[in-house]
Amino acid sequence: MSSDHSPLTRPDEVERIKNLGGNIHTGLYGFSGILTKFLSTIQDVTISLRVYHSNGIGGLNMTRALGDVYLKPLVIPDAEEREVERGEGYVVMGSDGLWDVVGVGEVWECLEEAERTFENEEDIVKNVSIGLTRGAMQKGSMDNITVLCIKISK
Template sequence: MMAICWRVGGVLAVSRAFGYRLLKQYVVDPTIQAEKVDSSLEFLILASDGLWDVVSNEDVEEAAKTLMQKASQKGSADNITICYGV
């Protein structure tokens, strides 16, 4: 059975490996896009191409709304933030 190592090259955590010259062969530079965040923004979804390659914007938006509504219906009085990773 293979052990899972959450470090790039067994050395650094992924978030710390960006820009680390010796691990450049393992880490692809991220795509960076600036967006204005103001009161007109209903929600923000951060996702990789593993999601966007196979799920439409509309489906993602519907899923996010469903999760927010579910949390609200169950009595959440706090802000509702959803982060999920696979």
């Protein structure tokens, strides 16, 4: 139901930032950049595009965020809204520390396992949130990790 605010996946956001005078690039220059590119190839890691001011300050791999005032007006806190017909089920929200290393399929597997294991909705949402956080840490997430799982009832 969402779209990552990433320069890698959102050409419209890249255009908005460039129109404000910002730059989008990997920031990988010199020896450390070459080494990082080489290691990412071996470990099958995608190198993120990042947002920079024209003076080189920056390096955030998202186009919208709370905080990060050093990148204003390029990175904005404005939320995107979308209306969807509400059904019964679970909603999992997470920060990029989760989504950078955990895919949607893994979230479904975690939810299904929790539903098989627990009857109480409180135990399900708690275990999904904790399980996904731990899973992201075990997969080597280098960012802060926030996960929120909620039950939607009719």
